[in-house]
Amino acid sequence: MRDTTPDGLSRDAAPRVERALRATRLTKRYGDVVAVDGLTFSLVPGTITGLLGPNGAGKTTTLRLVLGLAAPTSGTAAVFGRPYRLLEEPSRRVGALLESDDFDPGRSGRNHLLALTLAAGVDIARVEEVLALVELTDAADRPVGTYSLGMRQRLGLAAALLGDPELLILDEPANGLDPAGVHWLRAFLRAFAQAGRTVLICSHVLAEVAQTVDSILILSRGRLVAERHMEDLPDARTLEALYLSATTDEAA
Amino acid sequence: MIAQLRSELHKQRSTRTSLLLMAWMVGLVVLVVALHVLSFGATDLSRQSNQMKILGLGTAIGALFAALFGALSITAEFRTGTIRPTLLVTPRRTRVIAAKVGASMLAGVGVGVLAEALTAGGEAVGLAARGVEVELTGGDYAQLVAGGAAAAAFFAAIGVGVGAAVRNQVASVVGLCVWLLLVEPLLLGDVPAVGKYAPGASAGAVAGAIQSQIADSLVVPGLGLALLAAYAALVALAGSLLINRRDID
Numbered sequence: 001m002r003d004t005t006p007d008g009l010s011r012d013a014a015p016r017v018e019r020a021l022r023a024t025r026l027t028k029r030y031g032d033v034v035a036v037d038g039l040t041f042s043l044v045p046g047t048i049t050g051l052l053g054p055n056g057a058g059k060t061t062t063l064r065l066v067l068g069l070a071a072p073t074s075g076t077a078a079v080f081g082r083p084y085r086l087l088e089e090p091s092r093r094v095g096a097l098l099e100s101d102d103f104d105p106g107r108s109g110r111n112h113l114l115a116l117t118l119a120a121g122v123d124i125a126r127v128e129e130v131l132a133l134v135e136l137t138d139a140a141d142r143p144v145g146t147y148s149l150g151m152r153q154r155l156g157l158a159a160a161l162l163g164d165p166e167l168l169i170l171d172e173p174a175n176g177l178d179p180a181g182v183h184w185l186r187a188f189l190r191a192f193a194q195a196g197r198t199v200l201i202c203s204h205v206l207a208e209v210a211q212t213v214d215s216i217l218i219l220s221r222g223r224l225v226a227e228r229h230m231e232d233l234p235d236a237r238t239l240e241a242l243y244l245s246a247t248t249d250e251a252a
Numbered sequence: 253m254i255a256q257l258r259s260e261l262h263k264q265r266s267t268r269t270s271l272l273l274m275a276w277m278v279g280l281v282v283l284v285v286a287l288h289v290l291s292f293g294a295t296d297l298s299r300q301s302n303q304m305k306i307l308g309l310g311t312a313i314g315a316l317f318a319a320l321f322g323a324l325s326i327t328a329e330f331r332t333g334t335i336r337p338t339l340l341v342t343p344r345r346t347r348v349i350a351a352k353v354g355a356s357m358l359a360g361v362g363v364g365v366l367a368e369a370l371t372a373g374g375e376a377v378g379l380a381a382r383g384v385e386v387e388l389t390g391g392d393y394a395q396l397v398a399g400g401a402a403a404a405a406f407f408a409a410i411g412v413g414v415g416a417a418v419r420n421q422v423a424s425v426v427g428l429c430v431w432l433l434l435v436e437p438l439l440l441g442d443v444p445a446v447g448k449y450a451p452g453a454s455a456g457a458v459a460g461a462i463q464s465q466i467a468d469s470l471v472v473p474g475l476g477l478a479l480l481a482a483y484a485a486l487v488a489l490a491g492s493l494l495i496n497r498r499d500i501d
Contacts (some may be wrong), residue, residue: 068343069336096340102333104267104340112265112334119259120342145285159337 005114009145018081020045020167023067025075028061028222031181035061035224038075043167048189048199050209053219054247059202060099062219063171067096079167091163097156099202105145109136109155111145113162121152122163130158149176168192171202186212206243210236220247253258256319256342256351260325264355269324277317277363277412284309289378292387300387302389303429307388308461311400315455315462317367318360318404319428322411326491327354327421335500341378349416356408358433363402368397368459392460395473399459402477410451416491440465 017043026039036058040081043049053059064070066077068084077083087093103112113127131137134154144152153176160168168189174182189199189212203209209216210230216239218226226246233239264270288306289297295301326349329335343347372393379386411428419426432452439447446468447453456462456475470476 015488056440065339087343091341091345094340098336099335100333102336104271104332104334107263108266111262115259115262115266116337116341117263119256119338121255122459236432 019043019078021064021077021079021169021200023066023075023077026062026065026072026077027074028058028065028070029073029096034222036065036072039219039222041200041217041224041227043200045166045198046193047214048193048201048212050213050216051200051202051219052204052206052209052216052243054204056221057219057247059219060171061222063169063202065167066129067094073094077215089121089163089172090118091122091165093161093163093165094169095160095165096169097153097171097173098161099175099178101152101156103144103147103152103155106143108141109144109158110140110149112155113159114161117162120163126162126164133161134158150178150181153177154181156194165197167198167200169200169202172205173201174203174208177232182208191208206240207236210239218243218246253347256347257354259341259384260351260355261358264325264359264459267328269328270321270359273317273321273324274363274366277313277367278370281310281313282374284313285371285374285378289375289382294382294384296348296432297382297469298387302467303375303379303386303388304392305463305464307368307371307392308397308456308459308463308465310368310396311403311455312452313371313457313460314364314367314400314404316428316432318363318408319414319432320412320425321359321363322352322356322408322413323415323428324411324416324421324422325356326412326415327419327424328421330419331421337495339500344383345493345496349412349495352412353409353488355410357405357480360405360408363408364401365397367404368400372396390483395460399473400455403421403455403458403480406480406484407451407455410487413484413489413491416495424483437463440469444469449479451480452482485498 022042023039026036030137031225039062051062060068065072066079066084079087084090110127110131113130115123117127132139136151136154136158139147139174141149144155147155159171173185173220177185193199201209201213213230214227217224226242228242233242287307288309292302329338338348339345378385414428415424418427427500436450436452439450440453453465453470454476455464457470458473458480460467
């Protein structure tokens with residue numbers, strides 16, 4: 001578990017705070033295209049961080065690298081000190097909602113969660129808890145193919161919460177939620193972070209992010225182009241100005 | 253590992269895919285057996301070797317559907333995207349493949365028994381209707397069902413490996429059908445010295461017959477079983493290696 005130098009000595013002399021997530025010079029190339037370019041950032045426990053950027057900036061690729069779905073060309077991404085693929089019982093540490101609508105339309109919502117719960121080794125009573133939390137209990141036996149976008153989004157959130165994780169990674173979580181749902185999600189994430197846990201939200205809806213996060217990272221063409229605390233951005237308009245200047249500079 | 257196996261068994265039971273596959277298989281067995289029993293002359297039908305050849309249809313259909321069962325267990329996850337949540341919960345992909353192999357082999361046993369029993373039963377009914385006596389022994393039937401179950405189990409594992417390597421559902425299904433229904437019969441017909449060592453022919457050796465091939469053109473059952481186990485292990489291992497090396501989109 002401890003970092004060791006090549007000669008096997010531990011580096012306890014300089015202990016580091018364990019970050020929920022730490023990316024170090026993370027890079028992903030597809031042929032000549034650099035999707036993620038030397039990205040370095042870390043998440044402080046107890047905070048909500050927004051990962052912003054236009055489509056194609058590398059947000060989703062970054063999440064796939066962090067979650068072990070894709071392998072970096074170079075650099076590292078560590079979750080609680082180790083690569084995601086080496087985590088024991090990852091669902092108890094990390095919950096993720098991806099934007100890709102990952103359900104079998106013929107399987108019911110409850111069975112989708114049950115299959116994941118069985119694999120995660122989590123108590124199956126947890127399925128009913130998360131269904132109630134996202135208010136899907138009544139629709140749980142219907143095939144997911146009959147769900148609205150908002151319902152699928154809530155089912156994805158329920159799946160992310162199955163293992164009661166310490167880190168939540170959400171790609172466009174407000175997508176398809178009605179205003180009441182967005183309000184509920186914001187309060188939920190706020191309480192989640194106040195309990196000392198960590199949230200990373202990917203989005204390009206600036207106004208929504210501005211109301212939810214503690215700090216932002218802005219990606220453009222795979223690079224980290226700005227990093228700010230929300231205290232330094234008094235209103236949504238300042239955020240928008242920063243976003244536009246950060247993401248359009250290089251395109252000119 | 254047990255957790256992943258339970259999850260895979262739950263996935264099998266929680267969509268209609270398994271049931272639909274079985275319905276297709278039952279329909280196909282009934283059709284194929286009926287065609288053969290009705291089209292052969294009574295003298296031909298009364299020969300033990302021809303009665304065996306009809307039983308061999310069950311082996312081929314059982315092996316094919318078991319392989320499809322295995323392949324769909326993984327290609328359906330790529331098609332619907334559930335592969336992502338599956339790998340987020342179990343990022344050690346070899347465990348996922350091993351669980352799919354285990355769950356599909358269990359299902360394969362059922363598929364094999366069902367295909368063989370249905371073929372044998374259908375043939376017996378057809379022969380009785382045409383007034384032809386059954387020339388097969390209890391030993392023939394025992395080998396058919398037990399061997400067909402074992403062969404189908406290994407073909408299910410082959411299906412998982414093919415699905416993990418190919419990922420695309422249509423390509424996997426077409427590939428397995430072409431191999432079993434087209435390439436293997438050609439191999440056995442044109443180059444039997446090589447063809448008898450192929451996976452389908454090995455399944456026939458274990459069960460006693462496959463399609464139009466019976467024991468005298470196949471390897472001994474023990475060798476057939478060993479070959480099938482080796483093919484299943486190789487293909488599943490290849491699928492596992494590839495899925496570990498590749499990115500998930």
